Amino acid sequence: MPVKDMTERQPTPAVAELTRLIVQEWQHPTERPDQPIVLLDRSAPGGARHVFVVWDRWENLEQLQRSEAIMDAAEAVLGKAESLKVTVAMGLTKEEAKRLNIRFD
Amino acid sequence: MPLRPRLEANPETVQDFELASEQKYWEALELMTAGHRAGGIYLIGYAVEMWLKAACFRLDGAGPGHAVRPYLAPARRLGQALFPAIPDESYHSVNFWGELLRHKRRVTLGAFDHALEAALSLRFTRLHTIWWIEMRYRPDQALPAEVNTAFEDATWFRDSYVSFWR
Numbered sequence: 001m002p003v004k005d006m007t008e009r010q011p012t013p014a015v016a017e018l019t020r021l022i023v024q025e026w027q028h029p030t031e032r033p034d035q036p037i038v039l040l041d042r043s044a045p046g047g048a049r050h051v052f053v054v055w056d057r058w059e060n061l062e063q064l065q066r067s068e069a070i071m072d073a074a075e076a077v078l079g080k081a082e083s084l085k086v087t088v089a090m091g092l093t094k095e096e097a098k099r100l101n102i103r104f105d
Numbered sequence: 106m107p108l109r110p111r112l113e114a115n116p117e118t119v120q121d122f123e124l125a126s127e128q129k130y131w132e133a134l135e136l137m138t139a140g141h142r143a144g145g146i147y148l149i150g151y152a153v154e155m156w157l158k159a160a161c162f163r164l165d166g167a168g169p170g171h172a173v174r175p176y177l178a179p180a181r182r183l184g185q186a187l188f189p190a191i192p193d194e195s196y197h198s199v200n201f202w203g204e205l206l207r208h209k210r211r212v213t214l215g216a217f218d219h220a221l222e223a224a225l226s227l228r229f230t231r232l233h234t235i236w237w238i239e240m241r242y243r244p245d246q247a248l249p250a251e252v253n254t255a256f257e258d259a260t261w262f263r264d265s266y267v268s269f270w271r
């Protein structure tokens with residue numbers, strides 16, 4: 001049996017697919033209602049960034065997994081150095097965003 | 106409704122961490138004084154973990170009502186980039202959060218004064234030799250001196266919490 005180095009734990013294919021779709025929408029925004037809505041808040045102190053992704057496909061995904069998927073997308077779009085300025089990565093369904101009074105329309 | 110769905114109905118906030126850490130601290134003391142060494146250490150370590158995390162998020166600009174979870178993944182990424190040799194231990198390492206707190210303090214409000222920074226490093230490093238999340242799977246082998254150290258360190262974190270982020 002071959003001996004191999006263990007690789008870092010990877011997101012599940014389903015989560016990786018969500019990340020891919022966020023990256024796609026972030027880089028090439030569309031008006032399609034089923035696509036993720038990426039909201040960037042650059043007004044945080046110290047040059048930090050907050051990223052909110054409003055998307056009903058988050059349903060049934062735990063908040064931490066949503067956050068990891070958003071960070072993967074941020075790294076792909078912004079690059080490593082810029083993505084490290086993100087201090088909040090929050091995934092919300094439309095209903096959750098409304099409850100938190102986060103405007104996305 | 107059972108406890109779990111009651112608790113999970115609302116995401117944990119910074120304020121929840123602050124209140125829960127206070128509760129866990131006193132509950133840990135009850136266990137320690139009743140002779141339940143490992144249980145006391147286990148609980149008090151959680152309190153310290155929460156104070157460290159909450160202080161980091163306060164420095165990120167979080168208010169009492171902000172949900173905690175959206176801050177976790179960005180914090181882990183930053184820590185992994187800054188000090189890759191320190192594992193985050195599934196987000197629970199007090200070494201990891203202590204180092205991250207030092208960094209976040211430096212880039213937001215300026216570095217801690219030397220005495221506070223030295224004490225912070227000493228305390229989280231020492232506590233890390235006593236407490237880690239996986240200890241829950243082990244029977245009690247804690248020594249009285251380790252209980253004392255964990256309690257003293259946790260008390261220091263409790264007393265210093267606000268000065269971490271103000």
